[in-house]
Amino acid sequence: MPDVHAFEAHATDADLDDLRARLAAARLPEAETVRRRWEQGVPLADLAEVVDYWRTGYDWRPFEARLNAIGQFRTTVDGLGIHFLHRRSARADATPLLLTHGWPGSVAEFVDVLDELADPQDADAPAFHVVAPSLPGFGFSDKPATTGWGTEKIAAAWVELMERLGYDEFLAHGGDWGGVITTILGGRFPEHVLGIHTVTPQAPPGLPTDGLTPAEREWTEETRDFWLHRAAYAKQQATRPQTIGYSLVDSPVGLLAWILDKFAEWTDTSDSPFETISRDRILDDVTLYWLTRSGASAARIYYESHDSLDPGLRVDVPSAISVYPRDIEKCPRPWAEERFRRIVRWGSPETGGHFPSLEVPGFFVEDLREGLAAVLAAGR
Template identity: 80%
Template sequence: MPSDVQAVHGVHDVQAFEARATDADLDDLRARLAAARLPEAETVRPTASGAHRWDQGVPLADLVDVVDYWRTAYDWRAFEARLDRIGQFRTTVDGLGIHFLHRRSPRGDATPLVMTHGWPGSVAEFVDVIDELADPQDADAPAFHVVAPSLPGFGHSDKPTTPGWGIEKIAAAWVELMGRLGYGTFLAHGGDWGGPITTVLAGRFPEHVIGLHTTTAQAPPGLSTDGLTAAELAWVEETRDFWNGPAAAYAKQQATRPQTIGYALVDSPVGLLAWILDKFAAWTDTEDSPFETISLDRFLDNVTLHWLARTGASSARIYYESHLALDPDLRGDVPAAVSVYPYDIEKSPRSWAQARYRHIVRWRVAESGGHFPSLEVPEYFVDDLRDGLAAVLAARR
């Protein structure tokens, strides 16, 4: 996608960034959607309802509806404008161009905050919460200078051409990025891959990281279940069943053969849509469709960003680089806030999380929500994140 890049005065090696998909790119997308070759319908029982409709993957009828909306009604230009209003930038770290959103708060007491997304997400996960975090309507609520980078190989960040861009290197790159923006110390939030990256930030760079908030706490391996409550034992079993069962097939594919699946994801928008929609359906707190809680437009913002940037292979490659790569001995002593959403795919008991994050100052179990809380329950997510980070800041005083 062509870009209009200009230097930002006074900030070393950081450039303002705008991206515009060409009309030809968008026409090509719609033409591919119109010409898609679809399989026959799934062979689930006619009486199947709710989640059971998805037992073989994305139901044909649901896919057809989303494809039709994507082709005829979805407005990509509105999302481009939304990113511009937040503020987009790029910088080069260790030879790789990194794209990020940066919304400075007008408040003099604001604290820098880096927010890290995961897969199959993107910075689209945060566009509906950044403004309220930076400039809250409640004058008594904490405010943040929000930085939301696109992971290497995602969105408008460059695609690595050599191996090595795993969670450790990404965390080090975030420290460099924040320093270039004048943020020598900062808070960190992350879920999905953002969880391990935030964990590395806190464990490796405590002189820079004031504290953290995560929705994907990373317990060390091999801990005993002795003393866990019935609810915590259920969490352990659900997490183990997820990673040992068919639902984790996507991760094994991307951790071992990201290039192979990448051909399909980069060549077919319907293939990419189905691959991502399957995860949104399975990982959200919904009965029949992820669009019970998540905006179809925001979902398509995320998918279209993946499509136009051709990141099907490069975004999958983070699994090849980092699957099971978190140092089992890594520990952190900075203040930590942990939130658990009941329908997330990984849920850690507090005592297990405490073994990794040794200074947990706030622990919250939400009543609803799944793997994408900033999209599913954005108002609750903002309040919860603010409360968690407020506890972290209070612990540092």
Template identity: 80%
Template structure:
């Protein structure tokens, strides 16, 4: 069993009673706008055309204020195992769940925005100690991105995806994992791609729900479905990505609202859970209110609305067009995700693509929307990756 470096310290989550009381007081005193001016006659995604509907937000705010239990999530985090270490003068927080299996493989799992380590809380145990003896087992390491959760907030520029990937290699080395597999979606998928491309001597292979081909590829030869994916992705970035432009250009400006107003923070994040999930009317069709509030409350208590937004300033459109990934790669494209890459395009960057999966359902947050399916897909994808790596 590898021994962690001495500068890795155990960590426990414990918000103060005063902070939780302050949150409830702010929710009680919230000033809300008038209702949206679109009123579809029946439930459906059109209700969200102007953003989070007032009735939905009011309901969640009331639940957050009167019923939601942050202490339960703290217990979950502390049970899994939390730690911190300092890399390049920045404190990095991470979950670390070792498998009891002797044949387990180290697996680095990286979240994105507006997610957090809350994305993995429902899947860690089964990945580390699967019920089926034939299923692969993993030693799980899930860091909080710089500026997110219990990781420190960078005080200078420079913490983009390339630097984060290098920090993750150092983190894994400190835990005794010189060779490891990696998984991620959203920004975590971008970072996972960088890991596979820049550090093949340390990365056995990758699994990702994010894939981005090199720029300038033609749609010639794509299937009808692949052409639709390309059109949907283009439409998203040109018509539904104002949040990304704001965070990439003026993260400090939106940050004041995200750090000062819990209702503003909730609306900013809930809007994305609604639009990016595979649902027809509300994200709560597939993700519990508690789990979304775990994520939002983590941002609130750690005051990371602004610092987390800065990853867009640091890294928006920054993936090196020349980067190629030559380690074995498995890619899953969920149909309701916001960015779907046709396989021929992905193959131009991921040059040892050993598994491609395109499920019939699922959105941007598969580990929260369908954790059982996500676990199975990840196990099968990484089995293909690890077989090809031997």
């Protein structure tokens, strides 16, 4: 394939030793003054325990080897180096599938589901050639040196990437920023996108609550509460990504706390994110940010694209939507139908939060398969 070359991750021992030294020298604040755990963020006792494990028990090398085994590549689109995982299926009937992660995630969100999506154990299940890029400024993708790399440009870059891999038509899935980008792909590039699956449907603004069920109204109230009272991180990264970026790139403890706070609040758990996601997998994600020094550059996607989804964008390709119960934004179907004009499958799973591929990977794979099968059956 022209302009595409294989890539392997190899962190230096010096970088890993430096990480452990910084963790050993960490200065932690006093304990939180709260009535309820997590009320002021990550509790001191929890963070201290994870920091100690990160320093003395965690091993980056297995995750690095896993990425290399899946198949990593890089290519340059519009002057920016883009990293991606590419797991081709052995099945002749496989359909190309683009997976896009969000923040504070990474390609780590998909490593536990790629094999089953590409080569399912059930021969009757659909199979996919899976492509999972790292967003610009994230992981092993390059860091944009100028403004302009917002979600619209990223979506166009993904089309170029897929064409470069020989996939002129493909399916797309995403959540968080990946859900926004997937929506744009379906709306702007229907000649290339066979259909989409998203766990982050966003309705056009200003829709009334008249006609919504009580449960749907509760969804809108929960989403409104999130943006009013629990979204300071988004405002910070949208307005001052450089300022917070110094802490995220210089302090592994600061980076860990900033990301762990979101895994804790956004997962379907009673207290700790480790109830559903292993410490190692979360630390794989955090360590990827650390080793690539991408805390500031990843935050800038908020500066580029926060609240920027075109209110008039409509998606006419077949769409499958799943709204997980503990996600941070939950869009009622009547609202979603104002943007997604051909919803062929709507799912409301009983468990799961913002990171379903990590929290409930088995269910996520089945849900994604069923949604994409409905999309393909509907055609264009």
